[in-house]
Every structure is written in C-alpha cells, then in structure tokens.
Amino acid sequence: MKVAPSILAADVLNMERDVQRMVEAGTDWLHVDIMDAHFVPNLSFSPALTAALHKRFPALPLDVHLMMDNPEKYIDVFCDAGASVLTIHAEIPGDVATLLERIRARGVLAGLSVKPGTPAETIRPWLPLADMVLVMTVEPGFGGQKFNADMLGKLDALRHMGYTGLLEADGGVSMKNIETLRAHGLDVAVMGTAMLGSATPKEDMDFIHRL
Ligand code: DX5
Ligand code: ZN
Numbered sequence: 001m002k003v004a005p006s007i008l009a010a011d012v013l014n015m016e017r018d019v020q021r022m023v024e025a026g027t028d029w030l031h032v033d034i035m036d037a038h039f040v041p042n043l044s045f046s047p048a049l050t051a052a053l054h055k056r057f058p059a060l061p062l063d064v065h066l067m068m069d070n071p072e073k074y075i076d077v078f079c080d081a082g083a084s085v086l087t088i089h090a091e092i093p094g095d096v097a098t099l100l101e102r103i104r105a106r107g108v109l110a111g112l113s114v115k116p117g118t119p120a121e122t123i124r125p126w127l128p129l130a131d132m133v134l135v136m137t138v139e140p141g142f143g144g145q146k147f148n149a150d151m152l153g154k155l156d157a158l159r160h161m162g163y164t165g166l167l168e169a170d171g172g173v174s175m176k177n178i179e180t181l182r183a184h185g186l187d188v189a190v191m192g193t194a195m196l197g198s199a200t201p202k203e204d205m206d207f208i209h210r211l
Pocket of ligand 2: 006031032033065170190
C-alpha cells in the first residue's frame with residue numbers, strides 16, 4: 001500500500017524541512033490540497049507552491065487534490081506545475097467526463113473524489129475515465145477531523161461495481177484505521193495529522209508498505 005502525506009498538516013514556515021522528512025521516511029507520494037474558499041470553506045495552497053515543490057523534489061510524485069468549483073481553469077496550470085496525479089470532485093457543476101479526459105490527455109493520472117454524502121453510484125458513469133477514486137472520509141476542508149467509518153462501505157461498493165483503479169482515502173486516516181482500510185481495498189492512504197505529526201514516520205511507512 002502507498003502513502004501520501006498531506007502538507008496541509010505541515011508547518012508552512014518549514015515546508016521544505018517537513019517534506020524532506022517525509023522523503024527520508026520513504027514516502028510514495030505527497031498530497032497537495034488546493035482549496036478555493038467556495039467548494040470548501042477554507043483556502044490553502046497555490047500552483048506556485050506546487051511548482052516549487054516539484055522543482056525542489058523532482059522525483060516525488062505530487063498528488064494534487066482540487067477542492068474547487070471550477071477546476072477547468074486550473075487543470076493545465078497544475079499539470080504544468082508538475083502534478084503526477086490530479087483529482088477533481090464529482091460534485092462540481094462542470095463536465096466531469098471532459099475534465100478527466102483532459103487530465104489524462106496531459107499524461108497525468110486522473111482522480112475523481114467523492115464527498116461523504118455522495119454515493120458511489122453517482123460516479124458509476126465516470127469510473128472508466130478515472131485512474132483513481134478518492135473517497136473523502138471526512139467533510140473536505142480541514143485537517144485533523146475524525147475518520148468516518150461509514151465510508152468503508154463506499155470502498156466496498158466501488159469494488160463491487162467492478163472498479164479496478166486505485167482507491168485512495170483522505171481524512172482522519174491514521175495507524176489506527178489503516179489495516180481496516182486495507183481490508184476494504186484501499187491502495188493509497190492520505191495522511192495529514194497522523195504522518196506529519198508522527199515521531200516515527202519511517203516505521204509507520206514501512207508498516208503501511210507491507211500491508
Ligand atoms: C481535508 C483534506 C485532507 C487533509 C487530511 O479536506 O483533503 O487532505 O489534509 O488531513 P488529516 O489526515 O489530518 O485528516
Ligand atoms: Zn486532500
């Protein structure tokens with residue numbers, strides 16, 4: 001199983017140090033949350049930070065999570081900034097299929113995310129276009145929230161629907177629920193508070209990699 005530490009939990013004045021620590025611990029990806037203060041009630045990072053991270057850590061795949069109402073304006077911007085995975089939300093007003101196709105056409109993995117209230121069935125038509133489905137296990141917008149165990153059923157539902165791409169969970173993921181998530185088919189664990197705040201990130205990542 002892969003791990004994607006979320007820099008939402010990093011010390012913004014020591015971003016390079018915190019990311020370096022994750023790299024030294026053996027991280028697979030780095031999760032970068034982009035919030036527009038409209039799709040979610042918070043603002044976070046920018047294309048400039050994404051590009052700076054890619055320049056400083058060129059071998060580290062950036063897993064960019066667009067919590068935005070209008071991601072169409074930013075798909076090329078984040079592909080140019082160095083995203084390896086670019087995830088949009090199913091709840092946006094735009095044309096999800098076209099956007100997923102645009103991401104793939106850039107040679108970037110296309111991710112599709114669902115908020116807790118959005119059933120797996122809603123995204124069935126788009127599954128063939130998604131390299132990854134990101135199941136939100138909290139309401140998106142803030143780190144440090146409690147994991148919603150009801151979302152384990154959504155992971156099961158996606159597999160029962162025949163989805164064979166990557167499954168990622170985001171929100172409240174920790175060493176306490178990681179084995180349960182794996183048992184429900186998870187491939188990539190986004191971990192903010194639990195990994196950035198860990199005193200033993202290498203041991204934690206080694207454990208996750210063995211799952
Ligand atoms: C929440 C973000 C998450 C956040 C997770 O809206 O999408 O990526 O960083 O943080 P933790 O792991 O602390 O719940
Ligand atoms: Zn996220």
